[in-house]
Amino acid sequence: MNGGVRSAARHALGWLVVANAVGLWLSLLLLFPKWQVGEWTYGRWVPVHLNGQLYGWTALPMVAWLFGVYGVSRRWADAALGAWSAALAVGGLSWLNGGSSGKIFLDWKGGALAGLLVAMGILWVALWRGECRWRPVLRWGGLVGLAMIPVMMAVAASPELYPPIDSTTGGPTGSSLLGSTLFVVGLMMLLPASVGLRLATDGRTGRIVLGYFGLSWAVFGVTEFLGGTHWDFWQEGAMVMLVPWVVGLPIWWRRYEWPEGTQWWRQAMFGWWALLVLSGVTAYFPDVLDRLKFTQGLVAHSHLAMAGFTTSFCACLLRLLGVNLGSRFSAWLWQGAAWVMVGVLMGMGWAEGGGVAWMAENPGWRIAGWGIRSGCGVVMLAVSLHWWLAAGVSGESKCGAKA
């Protein structure tokens, strides 16, 4: 395994531990509000949790993937990772110090934003210095594309910019949800070939999936132009375009020869993926969305996306890169805790959606739900700690030179 990949895995899992610890703390603060410590309020810890999960646990396995692809040396990888973690730590201190911009998941401003952009620049230099096995045109194409990310980040983090909203909910439109999901789909389609997995079947099914990918983007373009609300059939149609991807992605991945050690996590990931897409599409429809909007139901859906799908994807990616994630039992524990948490929060959200006073009038159910959520948080924190420790142990790469 590339030394830089192992370093990236340890940083990623380290941030997973930190973000999970903060998440657990947040869940406990809901149960025991008096535990809040002075200036470090619940609202200030929230971006530390969210961004730790996104820019730490989710982003860094992809950085590990890039290290593998670009053949980055251990020393340059450590430099880039040190800068990335320092930027995220600065961000954490900034949010705890009240330096929030108010843009969820793009909560970077001032010194924290500058630090993140510098870290992205150092990462780019590390990739440029690497010994990439790709053809020059692909290598430079990738580098040019990656050079755009800091620019896009600076633009997206600006308070001046806000995406179109559904005027009846204040949330995203169906088309913008389609677009952001297609971006994830594209990344996942790129993954197997980029790590050197060989094709196992002919290209016919691949061409069908690619064709549907193009069609999906076309629908996105049209519906984004039209705008509208979740009461408009074209916006609902945009969301329905996601349903075939429940099978489309597994079909795409099945075309490749996968190393044995990744099968469990692939199955887990596609299980969550199916649930994520189907529940997301269902939750967009009139009356369902009106019931779930602003409730624990959407918190459940966020955890379904991050604790369920994204974590399984990142774990699968790390296994593919040869990272040891400890025992299978720990993986089952994580999945179990994530399922219970999502289920309980979804149940609470559905009840809350029936009457805005449900949370206030049913303290017993509310406390029980949040208590179970905290219990799941304890399990997930322990598992992430186990993974972090295990990633430091030299693990046998399941895909060897292919990765």
Next chain:
Amino acid sequence: MKIQARAAGAVAAVYGFFLIFAQFAFVELLRGHGAGPAAEKWALGAMAVAGIAAGFGVAKRGATVVGLRLALVLAACAAVLAPWASGGVSGMGVAVLTGLAVGGGTVSLAALLPGWCGARWIGWGTGLGYAICNVPWVFSASPEMQAWIGAGFALLGSWLVPSGLEEQRVPSGPSHGEVGVGGAVVAVGVFLALVWLDSAAFFIIQHERDLKEGTWGGAMLWRNAGLHLLAGGLAGEWLARRVWKEPVAVAWGVLAIAALAVNHPSTRGLAGWMYPVGVSIYSAALVTWPGWAGRSSTVVWRAAWVFAVAGWFGSANGIGMAQALQRVPWEFVAISGAGLALALTGWRAWRQWLAVGGVLGIACWRSQGGTGASRETAEERGRQVYLAEGCIACHSRFVRPEDPEGWGPPSNVDKVLHERPVTIGNRRQGPDLTHVGARRSAAWLKEHFLAPQKWVVGSPMPSYAHLFEDDRGADLIAWLMSDQEDAREWRGVRSLEWRPEGEPEGEGSRLFAAHCAVCHGPEGRGDGEFAKRWVRQPANLVEGPFVWTVDASTVARAIHWGLPGTDMPGHELLSDGETLALAKWVLALRTGGKPEE
């Protein structure tokens, strides 16, 4: 008794003597005898010089069990003499005696320990030593009594020192590889930073009355004792896995948080949790490290250097810094952290630290400069407070057409999107705040920020009292009140049209106690716990204003929508049935709680 247990007991006893006598009681006794700051400094300086000299003396002659026992007996003598020593020559004599005993004893012990036990026992011994000193009876005893307790610790330690190895001048403990001069310098530097940080934080905690009471007062002592024991023991278990850099790095992180937390009144509670943990972890590592690596013949020299430089020099500088600045500057924390990181990872990682330094440097540089807050209005500043506190994590600011009518008129999308940044939010742990100024008075909002559970039973919202230590609370309220005009007329029309549906639900008396008694009093006489907080005292519901009211719906309307222009809030989360039950109970108060027909 097993040799390992005796060794751990000796560690606990030496720590106990040092903490309770050398660090606490001796200084208090000097002050009690009228010694001024100058005499105190001279005495402590003499103690440090004697300690360093004794440590190197042991290193030169070799550590022996007999020497260790003698040092501990000497320590007991110093503690016994201390209550009679004045601030003059006798005080100086006790200081020198204490220094000789502590310096010689600690170096001898650290050098002999590898032959007796592993890091696990050292860790538990360290935790035990700290824990005993935090037992309230020990911690709160008079300085004279603490001197006697210190003497007891020293004699107990002398007895616990394992016997049977007297002839072995240089014990042969397990070796984990060779530590060169460079490695030793790095380790001494690392421990220097830790002791410096510890001493500065300790001094500030000691000299701030509220902080001391908040961290070492009453039941906190038992908590601290438990934390010390657990952290020391777990650090020992960790060190036993043949790592020392990681525990030391964690100890620095925890101590850094504690040191920064003591600087601000609102985060000092956190320091009370962090400080014992950080101190116990690094203290276990400090005693373990000399025997950690290298030839066993050099163990005693490593002990002498680490205790001389890190122990004596570090603590003197930490206290000096805290005395001069009355705080732990964040620059010191950052520099010590950077130095520690560089020392632990080595020079070969220069790229990494250059990159980290670049990120931190740019971030600090871009964070400089004011926000121009003085030029902003209270409402604009209040909006910044809303963003900074992350209110958006629990409150939306977007009323949907389908939302319950209590929140106010549906939001104007163009107006919402015109805000920079947009504050729609995505989750309601609490109510929508779009038109909260039309639903609640500024005075009510302030009271709610101070103690949310007083006003909303079972509310998960924590207190934000700290915002009212400066202008942030007032600014935030100014902003929340700023858009009420949009909703006032809408609410006026809707409230007149509104009539509760269905039958009464629940017990009116129970609902009254939960939602109304805090202002109107348990019997509705307007004399509740918080009645005096308002400009106008809450209504006496027994004698008016509903004394001639017949229709419960009229009362229900006031309960549901509140009374605009007063501090009476609406109760939008109560169902119609509950509102009706409450209204009937309010009417019944006129007759002493008997429902009227």
